[in-house]
Amino acid sequence: MTTETIVAAYVFILAVFVGFEVISKVPSTLHTPLMSGANAIHGIVIVGSMLVATAIPGPIGTALGFIAVVLGTANVVGGFVVTDRMLAMFKQRPTRKPQ
């Protein structure tokens, strides 16, 4: 085990606790936006896609890298836009038209 791996393991373990702590009490009203927002956040894989996009020279490597970036971007953009759209609909007070 290299030091880097150990540091990464620390980060992982701490993130597990932070994750459970931060999201421990979700009101059911927000289950969908939370899931879809979390969905957008795992779109961070786009950074990974960018870093390895051209790691392997040649058409196959480049094609795979390109697809990885496409999928990652679709995940990020789609995830955030859908969540924003959903959240815009949640209103506390009825916007009732006067009778």
Next chain:
Amino acid sequence: MTVETLIPVAYLIAAITFILGLKGLSSPTTAVQGNRIAAGGMLIAVIATFFAKEVQGGIPVILAGIAVGGVAGFAGARMVKMTAMPQMVALFNGAGGGAAALVSILEFARQREAGVLEFGPTLATLLALIIGAVSFSGSAIAFGKLQGIVTPKAFRYAGQQLVTGGIAAATVLLSLVLLASAFFGAADVPGMLLIAVITLLALAFGVALVMPIGGADMPVVISLLNAYTGLAVAMAGFTLNNQLLIVAGTLVGASGTILTRLMSKAMNRSLGNVLFGAFGAAPAGGVTTAAGGDDGRSIRSISAEDAAILLGYAQNVIVVPGYGLAVAQAQHNVRELADLLESRGINVRYAIHPVAGRMPGHMNVLLAEANVPYDKLFDMEQINPEFPRADVALVIGANDVTNPAARSNPGSPIYGMPILDVDKAQNVIVIKRSMKPGFAGIDNDLYLDPKTAMLFGDAKEAVGRVVQELKKAA
């Protein structure tokens, strides 16, 4: 100090925004802001990554990929109807899983070329690849089921568990071979071939995992796949030694796990039971006998006019929405009905079962789209004590979550599942297309209850008829 040394700082900022964003998302008042904060952090991370030296040779490819993926993601997210939201979430989730799998394949190939394969990173690579691929194909099947391309019913065949188990075993076995070769530095193992086979096996496993799961179990599956992708991204973070990916992926993994647990709890079933249990295979005949048959009680049908009268003279009405409401896209009509009733001074509330619909919180989103204020929506625990005081419980397209057999009949497959106590209301109106049993394939005792009246029809059309009658009466 060069720009490149600032990249980790940008990543740190992004990680903080993700934590804040998720925290914001767990309260209705801060959710919009939370989501935007996280999006801002994501933008910072992506811009910073453009300055990384690994990226320099590939900027055209990356920009092209971002353009294609961005347009696809944006268009899909803007154009999708709210009723199709579960499949859209599944699709974006699968995209993330697929990206994580591809990243791990490319990074494995790079490390292999460079001859720096080590046990730890290889293990992470394999996990990212397998979990990501399972999430990708599993989400694709979930999308197909929700969209109606793939049969939404539980798909089962003889020896299914054997096949699924075999695929899993083969995946693990080949992964061990690859790990051992990395550990002992054996160079003569055909690494890329093994990776390709493992990828195919993992994809097949994802399909085998989701195919036998019926439509009503989708909330559990979607949360689970969400957790999987998060985990895959975290593992990809290990492979790339990128802390941001680890943090973000793990946060999502945690949130997905929490949701999965909540959903399974709401069905009173373990996760293993949802994934591998023979829920749909419960002998329907035996169940009917255990419920005592229909012992002479019969189903009472009601006209829209009578339903309107019953509702019009009530004081307290509780609406119980289910998947049928989503299928019929009846949310706006329901809102119209509620408005009419409220204008007569009737108190209208909504009872939301945690697993109503096809994803966690599905009903909440639909009703929010129809401008129903969220403080009118009540959790099962909050609303159950209110049912005895309700004059009318109006069940729209919900079935198993209202079945009293879950409370009273130990022989029922859904026995022990927490349900909405609809049967305790003074009157019950059930809007339903036909007498077809629900997903679990069991009869609902509620329909035989003397105080229950059935209003047959598509949810949208039936609610529309009641609205017309109410308007006439006004």
